[in-house]
Amino acid sequence: MLLSATLLVAIVFVPIAGAQGDPVNSRDLASHYQNTNWSTVQLLATNYSSSITDEVLFLKKGDTVKYLEVIDDGDDLQIKELSPSIISSVRNEEVLSTKYVQDGRDVAETVRISGEDYYEIHGTILSVTVKHAWNTVEAKNILGHVLLSLTASGWFHYNPGVEVIYVADDSSAYANTFYGWSVESFSSSALWNTQIGTVNANAEFHHPILSDRNAWSQVQVDKAGNVYQDGAIY
Numbered sequence: 001m002l003l004s005a006t007l008l009v010a011i012v013f014v015p016i017a018g019a020q021g022d023p024v025n026s027r028d029l030a031s032h033y034q035n036t037n038w039s040t041v042q043l044l045a046t047n048y049s050s051s052i053t054d055e056v057l058f059l060k061k062g063d064t065v066k067y068l069e070v071i072d073d074g075d076d077l078q079i080k081e082l083s084p085s086i087i088s089s090v091r092n093e094e095v096l097s098t099k100y101v102q103d104g105r106d107v108a109e110t111v112r113i114s115g116e117d118y119y120e121i122h123g124t125i126l127s128v129t130v131k132h133a134w135n136t137v138e139a140k141n142i143l144g145h146v147l148l149s150l151t152a153s154g155w156f157h158y159n160p161g162v163e164v165i166y167v168a169d170d171s172s173a174y175a176n177t178f179y180g181w182s183v184e185s186f187s188s189s190a191l192w193n194t195q196i197g198t199v200n201a202n203a204e205f206h207h208p209i210l211s212d213r214n215a216w217s218q219v220q221v222d223k224a225g226n227v228y229q230d231g232a233i234y
Helices: 026-035
Strands: 013-016 040-049 052-061 064-072 077-082 085-098 109-122 127-140 146-159 163-169 172-175 182-192 196-206 213-222 227-233
Touching: 040 163, 052 146, 052 163, 085 227, 109 227, 127 213, 127 227, 146 182, 146 196, 146 213, 146 227, 163 182, 163 196, 163 213, 172 182, 172 196
Parallel strands: none
Antiparallel strands: 013 077, 040 052, 052 064, 064 077, 085 109, 109 127, 127 146, 146 163, 146 172, 182 196, 196 213, 213 227
16 A cells, blocks of 8 residues: 655745744744644755755655745744655566465455656755655555555655755555454664665554564665665565
């Protein structure tokens, strides 16, 4: 099961207090959005050019992400919601294993589904490059129904050829309760340095009659934008 993410792309200008009122900086802005239930508010880039300060922030709440630009020209502070431009998309699927079974609750096939969406985000001065990349491992029964799946997924922000800036984890696990499967445990994490960003996901799936299954999944993006994906169910 592929995890879908929603991009909010409307463009709005919201004047807020500037030099003539109470100053609002990116930290204040982050606190404001965190207080309105955005789980992630991250400053991605800052540029000082002439009399203008330009900042781009990443916000995430569930499957929804948003990019904001904060522009300070010395007189007014404005928030501009940025619209990401999709540059390319890639989807791949491969069969990892097959087994003949008669029980519809049992695993007959495991597959790996991977993909990436490449975006560019252009502000007044700054530009941000991001890839939403994922790797899903699925187990299906003889009818082709998904019994369980694990997705390692993330939003990878980077300066092409220079450095990885920030990675947001967007991973998930699924079990088909109709066939008796449940998610016994699930964990995921995002790690990055200047060279590469990584999202790892692990899960254990339980069945009251059949043998339990374990799964791992990983997706990586380096500073050049190369994407690496791997995973298995065993």
